[in-house]
Amino acid sequence: MGRIVLNRDKCKACYLCVDVCPNKVLQADETVNNIGYYPVKTDNSKTCIGCAMCARVCPDMAIEKVYR
Amino acid sequence: MEQLVYKKPDSIKEDFKISFCPGCDHGVAVKLVAEVLDELGVREKTIGIASVGCSVFSYDFFNLDIVEAQHGRSMAVATGVKRSKPDKVVFTYQGDGDLASIGIAETIHAMARGEKITAICINNTTYGMTGGQAGPTTLIGQVTTTTTKGRCAELSGFPLKISELLKEIDGTAYVARVTLDNPKAIMNAKKCIKKAFEAQIKGLGTGFVEILATCPTNWKMTPQQAHERVRGEMSEVFVPGVYKDKVSEAL
Numbered sequence: 001m002g003r004i005v006l007n008r009d010k011c012k013a014c015y016l017c018v019d020v021c022p023n024k025v026l027q028a029d030e031t032v033n034n035i036g037y038y039p040v041k042t043d044n045s046k047t048c049i050g051c052a053m054c055a056r057v058c059p060d061m062a063i064e065k066v067y068r
Numbered sequence: 069m070e071q072l073v074y075k076k077p078d079s080i081k082e083d084f085k086i087s088f089c090p091g092c093d094h095g096v097a098v099k100l101v102a103e104v105l106d107e108l109g110v111r112e113k114t115i116g117i118a119s120v121g122c123s124v125f126s127y128d129f130f131n132l133d134i135v136e137a138q139h140g141r142s143m144a145v146a147t148g149v150k151r152s153k154p155d156k157v158v159f160t161y162q163g164d165g166d167l168a169s170i171g172i173a174e175t176i177h178a179m180a181r182g183e184k185i186t187a188i189c190i191n192n193t194t195y196g197m198t199g200g201q202a203g204p205t206t207l208i209g210q211v212t213t214t215t216t217k218g219r220c221a222e223l224s225g226f227p228l229k230i231s232e233l234l235k236e237i238d239g240t241a242y243v244a245r246v247t248l249d250n251p252k253a254i255m256n257a258k259k260c261i262k263k264a265f266e267a268q269i270k271g272l273g274t275g276f277v278e279i280l281a282t283c284p285t286n287w288k289m290t291p292q293q294a295h296e297r298v299r300g301e302m303s304e305v306f307v308p309g310v311y312k313d314k315v316s317e318a319l
Contacts, residue, residue, distance in 0.1 A: 003070065014091030014284075014291040020251055037090070052074035053251045059095025060086045066074035 002050025091291025140171025200286030
């Protein structure tokens with residue numbers, strides 16, 4: 001199963017990754033990060049398949065690593 | 069056993085700070101250039117030319133040697149760098165206002181000379197950094213801060229189709245127009261950028277990639293709506309595709 005390494009303080013809340021995630025592993029967080037946005041969060045659940053599409057569409061390189 | 073399938077490219081600094089607005093395609097374009105440089109293994113001998121525009125902060129996140137050029141003169145600066153250091157890989161990273169408006173003379177003449185450099189152009193149909201004024205690629209009817217009733221062809225002319233213009237120049241070896249609106253398009257864009265660098269490395273001529281990018285802030289749209297616009301009205305005028313490919317022919 002897949003796993004992503006997310007740097008929540010780099011996320012600027014465009015949510016493009018939420019749209020492309022095939023299994024809806026990512027969602028918006030309820031707390032703000034250091035730069036004042038509501039970043040995405042993931043529970044790294046078993047439904048993540050490690051397709052890395054979220055990392056490819058992320059303009060801020062907040063998703064730093066993807067494991068499968 | 070876990071396997072690493074994706075990591076941040078080495079050509080991006082460790083302590084980088086992306087200065088672009090949320091959802092801007094610039095970040096993806098920068099990442100693709102960095103990934104291509106990593107894959108080609110030329111990071112240590114690459115010199116980038118930063119232009120004026122949103123791309124001005126390239127030196128903040130590229131882990132490369134970067135020269136800052138005056139507005140529009142990136143291709144002229146790149147010519148100088150390449151001619152004095154022919155063994156280096158030289159690329160420019162410019163917006164459409166820089167490459168196609170104030171710098172169109174430098175662009176056309178550098179390509180007419182067939183300089184062995186790579187030019188990456190981000191086409192977002194406005195001047196993004198200065199607040200969304202009409203640029204050379206602004207579409208007919210598009211509302212900007214300087215065309216408040218929509219761009220009128222009578223008054224301010226037609227949008228400039230950069231790729232169609234540059235493919236006619238004999239010095240160019242690779243000309244393509246790509247989008248970044250979905251993962252498949254992003255992978256295709258990466259292939260095109262790689263070919264544009266190969267055109268330079270193999271000494272075939274200038275490599276050019278025009279990237280249709282979003283500017284959610286100045287278009288006053290969400291990132292999702294902005295991608296919808298790229299797929300719709302922008303792709304109708306600026307048709308994505310490979311316009312010239314001497315790289316594949318040379319193989």
